[in-house]
Amino acid sequence: METHTYLRRRNQIESYFDGTAAEAWKRLTSDAPLGRIRQTVRAGRDDMRATLLGWLPDDLRGIRLLDAGCGTGALANEAAARGAEVVATDLSRSLIELARDRAPRTFGTGHVEFIVGDMLQPDLGRFDYVVAMDSLIHYSAPDMVVVLAGLAAKASRGVLFTYAPKTTALAMMHAIGRAFPRSDRAPAIEPISAFHLDELVEAEPKLRDWNICRTKRIASGFYKSQAVELVPE
Template identity: 55%
Template sequence: MMASHAPRPDAYSLQRDRLAAYFDGTARKAWIDLTSDAKVSGIRATVRAGRDRMRAQIENWLPEDLRRVRVLDAGCGTGAMSIDLACRGAEVTGVDIAGGLVEIAARRAQSFIGHGRIDWRVGDMLDPALGRFEHVVAMDSLIHYPAQDIVRTLSRLAARCDRSIIFTFAPSTPLLGAMHKAGKLFPRSDRSPAIVPVRESELRELLCTLSEWRVARGGRIASGFYTSHALELVRR
């Protein structure tokens, strides 16, 4: 029998598939509750508050008037960011590898009022078939990757983006490092795939390899068990 020479999946693809299984599996109900007004535990309440503050920060970095502007919400989850931006007139493509979350997002978007529109997609945010965009947002979509993989991913997104990319990473802090080692960001029954703490200085140095882009704004949100740092890349 001839041996198979199929290429081995890269680190990004392997982690992508783990995330899809997690968000479409045991964590689906937990994330529906986390991204709604449902009652949650004290730990998850801090995560919800932190995510709300991070989403507001990212949205404030984008132009207020987004009419006829194409935006990619890379890793849209249950769709809060996509809906907010569509309400400001954006033509949003909301993509996520977890079909169950995209289904929830589409359901929640049925009542949104705005001049924009949302094209919901299930799949890989790096798929070139999604087209070109003026802005890309990736909130907490890259927190499961080390610095080098984050920059490789951003490089592929940058090839299809004309104005700005806003993304978040998990900053290397003593608290986050301890939680990473313990693997206890969530209860054992629905624990997320490991979040990878990244040193900001290392990440900024690697981002210098994106020759047509520069780091503009940055901002960290810390809320109990939620710590995330946003960076804005803009074309030179």
Template identity: 60%
Template sequence: MEGATYSARRGELETYFDRTASEAWARLTSDAPVSGIRATVRAGRAEMRATLLSWLPREMAGLRLLDAGCGTGALANEAAARGAAVVAVDLAGSLIAHARARAAALPGNQPDFRVGDMLDESLGAFDHIVAMDSLIHYRAEDIVEALARVAPRCRASLLFTVAPRTPLLAAFHALGRLFPRGDRAPAIEPLAEARLRRLIAAEPRLAGFAPGRHRRVARGFYTSHAYEWVRR
């Protein structure tokens, strides 16, 4: 059963990316010119995507990958180019439309783009599950619950990112709460690394996984921390 806070935040994200930020997000994730601030976010996301891809096998023929919160599909397309059977899901149908259009212009293996939630058990089992910057809006407890829900369907590794608790991100988080609710983007939830690790270690459904690599990427207005948890 999904937690109430997870469901509420999921609804906020779906509305925001479908109705408010779809075109801006499509521009950010393209080669189109953007402002200096957004350029740092673009560069940070590119570095994070490269980091996560470097933690996956170079040859992925015969492997199945879930891109959870795929956005406009950059990571999904690169994994598919390595031969993986990629299922790429996102809550926002408008982003999936952009992803499908971009993938169609590429040669070779195509991801299976779907509007949906990573927790949907009908998606099946995967060798690798990747959630790049798609869990950063959730509380630590909701992130751990989501990981625990997908863990039984993951054969090799769970890769995900969170927003680390830094003074700058904490200040942005506090400032965002001053705006009227209708004017806010869904808030990022900065997390303390030690607490997140404790929560994961205490979750019995994640006992089959061991911590692997981790890396923080900080580029201007982009800060995100990647974690690898590997099937024992």
């Protein structure tokens, strides 16, 4: 069940990526030249996307996949190129429009449907896999696990997601961001320790039949994210 804090943060994320961040995200996810800091973020995101796709079967024909928080559609397009039937959702209409513009005209046996909306909306249906790359990092740890439970209810074979690992440097940046808020600043990233995540997953009744299978950290300059694979027992 969606909480009040989840809905409030969801609205902040939607507003940010439809407004302040739209042009910057367009450049970050393209081949356009970037400054040194954003180059590390682009490289880290490329590594993370490759990691998550590498945890999926090589042949995705006949597989239905939800790309939850798809951004400009890079992961969705790669999965479809391997044969998957992909539903790709994002809160941001601007990013979905860009994803549609960038998508190839044909994927062979695969397909992508880009949808503006919430990853938890009930009319999306059931999937073999759900992938949520860097789309949960702005939510509090309890809300993130509630969302994971909702995504797991849609998946039969696995949920692949990322979170912001709690490190000293990331915690410091997080504290500074809260101390000096700006109207154009991205919604704060919510770092979480692996131990705390394990505790919350184990305590969530709707995830009692799911286990953490694989995990991998990607660190590239200013990009730090932890990949996790949840699988049913």
